[in-house]
Amino acid sequence: MSFLTKFFSGIRQRKQVRRYESGLHGARKAYLLDQDTPFAITEAFRNLKATLSVSVPRKENGEGVSLLMTSTFPEEGKTTVTVNLALMFAISNVRVALVDADIRKGRICKYFKQKAEPGLSDYLSGQAKYEDIIRSTEQNKNLFVICSGTQSPRPYELLESDAMKELSDRLKKEFDYIIYDTPPIKLVSDALAVLPVTDGTVLVTRYMQSYESDIKSSLDSIRFAKGNVLGMIVNDYYVPPKKMKKNQGHYYAYYESEGENTPRITD
Ligand SMILES: Nc1ncnc2c1ncn2[C@@H]1O[C@H](COP(=O)(O)OP(=O)(O)OP(=O)(O)O)[C@@H](O)[C@H]1O
Numbered sequence: 001m002s003f004l005t006k007f008f009s010g011i012r013q014r015k016q017v018r019r020y021e022s023g024l025h026g027a028r029k030a031y032l033l034d035q036d037t038p039f040a041i042t043e044a045f046r047n048l049k050a051t052l053s054v055s056v057p058r059k060e061n062g063e064g065v066s067l068l069m070t071s072t073f074p075e076e077g078k079t080t081v082t083v084n085l086a087l088m089f090a091i092s093n094v095r096v097a098l099v100d101a102d103i104r105k106g107r108i109c110k111y112f113k114q115k116a117e118p119g120l121s122d123y124l125s126g127q128a129k130y131e132d133i134i135r136s137t138e139q140n141k142n143l144f145v146i147c148s149g150t151q152s153p154r155p156y157e158l159l160e161s162d163a164m165k166e167l168s169d170r171l172k173k174e175f176d177y178i179i180y181d182t183p184p185i186k187l188v189s190d191a192l193a194v195l196p197v198t199d200g201t202v203l204v205t206r207y208m209q210s211y212e213s214d215i216k217s218s219l220d221s222i223r224f225a226k227g228n229v230l231g232m233i234v235n236d237y238y239v240p241p242k243k244m245k246k247n248q249g250h251y252y253a254y255y256e257s258e259g260e261n262t263p264r265i266t267d
């Protein structure tokens with residue numbers, strides 16, 4: 001049984017590596033929480049934000065907390081989760097820097113309709129200044145983004161450079177939370193290069209996409225690199241209506257119909 005799992009996992013991994021390297025993927029949606037987002041989804045992000053705030057308490061010296069988001073394979077929903085988590089933190093009135101550390105295929109700029117360059121890679125290679133890469137967003141006054149920047153042939157080396165440490169030190173002084181989006185850990189090691197400048201790591205996994213052994217191996221890689229694993233997010237989890245806990249749907253419907261008093265996404 002375990003041999004079979006390993007065999008199929010190997011096939012899937014090779015297929016995903018080929019797909020990732022070819023740069024081929026279907027049309028991606030850039031989904032941002034807004035006033036029309038169903039209550040259950042907004043609430044899930046609010047819950048995630050609250051859980052993470054408790055998992056890594058604010059530091060006594062006033063420095064910001066930094067979080068690394070990664071996954072085992074591509075397209076598990078890292079960027080979707082990371083961007084909306086950052087927005088949820090910003091809504092709760094803390095200053096947030098969202099950093100696109102996926103220098104190979106970063107897409108965060110698309111969520112905010114901004115140009116990818118100049119961005120992180122340009123700063124790390126000495127081609128841009130801090131003031132050129134840190135950008136405010138229309139979505140929330142507390143949310144700032146650093147886009148991925150010009151594609152580079154050596155992303156790992158840029159991410160583990162002293163310039164990255166300097167950038168992280170500055171961001172920690174200026175923001176309450178710094179959230180890094182990174183590429184999938186089973187395909188490239190870039191996330192491990194960012195690990196040393198972060199306080200905690202969250203592994204995003206898409207329901208029915210990765211085998212348990214793959215997830216375990218990702219967690220081992222993070223822990224081996226001395227990363228502090230805060231937990232895992234299961235994205236795109238489908239609960240058949242029949243399996244929903246008794247009254248759960250009813251409660252959500254109740255809150256959704258609250259009108260003016262409903263807790264919603266606001267600036
Ligand atoms: N819970 C979800 N429900 C529906 N669609 C989703 C969900 N999560 C992600 N997606 C969609 O799946 C696609 C991939 O998501 P996303 O770009 O966030 O993944 P990723 O892990 O960042 O990918 P990559 O490894 O290539 O960076 C996007 O089109 C996104 O809109």
Ligand SMILES: [Mg+2]
Pocket residue numbers: 078079080102107
């Ligand atoms: Mg992504």
